[in-house]
Amino acid sequence: MTDHHHRQLMQIYARFQAEAKPFMSAAACAEGCAYCCRAAGRIDATTQEGLVIQTAIAQLPKSQRRAVEKRLRREVRQREQGHIVACPFLQKNDTCQIYPVRPFSCRRVYSLHRCREGAPPRLHRQVMALADAAIEALRQCDPNGYSGHLSYILHMLTEQRFRDIYLTGGFAPEAVMAFGRSHQISINRKMPVAGFPGRPPKEV
Numbered sequence: 001m002t003d004h005h006h007r008q009l010m011q012i013y014a015r016f017q018a019e020a021k022p023f024m025s026a027a028a029c030a031e032g033c034a035y036c037c038r039a040a041g042r043i044d045a046t047t048q049e050g051l052v053i054q055t056a057i058a059q060l061p062k063s064q065r066r067a068v069e070k071r072l073r074r075e076v077r078q079r080e081q082g083h084i085v086a087c088p089f090l091q092k093n094d095t096c097q098i099y100p101v102r103p104f105s106c107r108r109v110y111s112l113h114r115c116r117e118g119a120p121p122r123l124h125r126q127v128m129a130l131a132d133a134a135i136e137a138l139r140q141c142d143p144n145g146y147s148g149h150l151s152y153i154l155h156m157l158t159e160q161r162f163r164d165i166y167l168t169g170g171f172a173p174e175a176v177m178a179f180g181r182s183h184q185i186s187i188n189r190k191m192p193v194a195g196f197p198g199r200p201p202k203e204v
């Protein structure tokens with residue numbers, strides 16, 4: 001991950017934020033509501049976003065880093081058993097431990113009503129279209145990469161064989177085929193146009 005790649009991501013986030021702002025200003029979201037972080041089901045990220053987050057984790061104090069790595073491992077195990085669990089980066093006070101580098105999936109979500117069980121986020125269809133365009137841009141700037149649930153992507157990035165290929169610009173999907181298939185990981189250059197494969201929020 002070069003500074004150039006990091007800047008590219010931030011530019012995509014900033015453009016989406018600017019274009020979606022007129023709609024998002026109608027959001028009912030309030031500080032301390034972590035509904036999306038607890039009940040989203042999956043939080044998608046590209047490998048490039050995962051690298052930025054991995055760098056942020058590496059810069060945490062040792063005890064925090066170990067704690068977050070432990071939560072990530074536990075979350076992967078729980079998801080593999082079919083449980084929906086809260087994001088490992090959600091802190092006890094319901095704030096995000098990696099807020100400045102959170103993935104696009106977290107940036108795009110808001111809701112026009114206060115969410116609760118049975119009433120998931122509801123947002124404007126115009127913002128859904130803007131988000132699809134941003135996801136397309138994210139995967140285009142990571143053509144040798146992958147997309148999937150955040151902790152699975154972070155797990156892939158800790159696998160030395162995968163890292164060695166990916167970080168040197170290689171593209172060898174066979175190296176992650178078994179994990180990718182069983183964990184619904186998509187190849188960026190082959191993803192459908194309609195955004196991340198995860199369940200989208202409802203539109204109005």
Ligand code: SF4
Pocket residue numbers: 036037043087088089090091095096097098099102103106
């Ligand atoms: S990364 Fe942060 S904002 Fe995104 S789901 Fe996790 S805690 Fe919430």
